Amino acid sequence: MANKSMLLFSVSLVLVLLLVETTAPQGQAHAIDCGVSCAYRCSKSGRPKMCLRACNTCCQRCGCVPPGTSGNEDVCPCYANMTTKNGRHKCP
DSSP states (O other): OHHHHHHHHHHHHHHHHHHHHHHSOTTTSSOOOHHHHHHHHTTTOSSHHHHHHHHHHHHHHHSOOOSSSSOOGGGOHHHHHOBOTTSOBOOO
16 A cells, blocks of 8 residues: 555656646746857857857847757747847847
């Protein structure tokens, strides 16, 4: 009987943790170091200061930065869809 209740408790705990993880707002589930992520993202940029400024703004708003130095934006849709006031792509 004790094994059944322990198993039920374990399964319930896993389900609660999965529910919390899948319903957390984007960018809030895991902390990200924007400085490190953006430094790598902009490491091959021709205009690194401008790239870092834009990347850090996007990272702080979205809570994520796509992996690599370019592309991979499907990993972070908020980052990929952010635009400037002129309608141009904001995030590097």
